[in-house]
Amino acid sequence: MPCPICDDTGWKSVDVNGVSRVERCDCWHQRLYESLLKEARIPRRYAHCEFSNFDLHTDSQREAHRKSAALVEKFPVSSERGLLFYGDHGVGKTHLAAALLKELIRRKGARAVFFESRELLKLVRDTYTQESQVTELEALRPALEAEVLVLDDLGAEKKSEWVSETLGLIVNTRYSEKRVTIITTNLADADNTEPASFAFHLGLRIRSRLLEMCDWIRIEGVDTREVGPQPTHDDITRWQQTSPGSPKNRPKSGLPSRTAGQARAQLKPREGDSKSADLKWPGGRAGSR
Numbered sequence: 001m002p003c004p005i006c007d008d009t010g011w012k013s014v015d016v017n018g019v020s021r022v023e024r025c026d027c028w029h030q031r032l033y034e035s036l037l038k039e040a041r042i043p044r045r046y047a048h049c050e051f052s053n054f055d056l057h058t059d060s061q062r063e064a065h066r067k068s069a070a071l072v073e074k075f076p077v078s079s080e081r082g083l084l085f086y087g088d089h090g091v092g093k094t095h096l097a098a099a100l101l102k103e104l105i106r107r108k109g110a111r112a113v114f115f116e117s118r119e120l121l122k123l124v125r126d127t128y129t130q131e132s133q134v135t136e137l138e139a140l141r142p143a144l145e146a147e148v149l150v151l152d153d154l155g156a157e158k159k160s161e162w163v164s165e166t167l168g169l170i171v172n173t174r175y176s177e178k179r180v181t182i183i184t185t186n187l188a189d190a191d192n193t194e195p196a197s198f199a200f201h202l203g204l205r206i207r208s209r210l211l212e213m214c215d216w217i218r219i220e221g222v223d224t225r226e227v228g229p230q231p232t233h234d235d236i237t238r239w240q241q242t243s244p245g246s247p248k249n250r251p252k253s254g255l256p257s258r259t260a261g262q263a264r265a266q267l268k269p270r271e272g273d274s275k276s277a278d279l280k281w282p283g284g285r286a287g288s289r
């Protein structure tokens with residue numbers, strides 16, 4: 001059935017102060033949105049995510065929500081700085097990132113793409129097989145070139161030299177091309193004695209790049225997968241006090257804290273190793289190719 005407004009021409013007449021003009025029809029905008037949304041490859045489990053159904057229980061959730069909405073307003077002018085959401089499972093990081101991506105597509109026609117970081121690395125790794133018709137760089141191209149990239153669950157991949165190099169290539173390329181990158185991660189901003197930290201897992205250089213190219217927001221919240229989608233104040237208090245998942249009840253890491261000077265000193269770079277302060281990791285390439 002043809003569009004009742006434009007008869008499928010994609011243009012409609014509008015009256016502006018008594019003058020008749022043509023502009024793009026709503027059906028044209030809708031088709032563009034649907035095609036860009038398809039190219040963005042947002043996983044089905046996040047297809048329902050919108051700003052309007054994002055849980056706002058804590059100040060940091062409200063801040064993350066506000067900054068996401070502000071990014072949409074600024075885009076594409078003066079918006080090269082992206083956002084990095086970090087924090088525990090279930091606080092809504094991926095929900096917000098997916099909602100932000102959809103909003104940028106819907107309102108600004110952004111060419112955007114969503115990748116779970118492990119999945120992206122697997123796509124690249126799969127190109128190393130003999131049957132593969134695509135090169136490593138072709139597999140990476142959408143992530144390198146999209147106007148907006150969501151890199152979801154950064155740090156969930158197993159650490160290796162190859163992983164660091166590949167992630168470093170993505171981060172550095174997007175940084176030098178001034179493209180907007182949205183990152184979600186469970187990594188903590190602790191020092192490099194902590195395996196689940198940016199410094200340990202990604203290295204200090206990538207961490208510092210990410211600080212330059214993204215606004216970091218530590219999102220705190222309750223785990224809505226445990227307390228349910230619309231928790232009351234009592235539900236939240238009960239969860240915070242009783243759940244093993246609550247930050248209050250979580251066992252402290254067995255690793256030395258940042259004040260344990262002696263244990264930490266052993267992990268510092270050796271004398272003469274001036275390349276970087278990053279931890280060197282012996283594994284990697286061989287197992288990855």
Ligand SMILES: [Zn+2]
Pocket residue numbers: 003004005006007008009010011025026027028
């Ligand atoms: Zn139309």
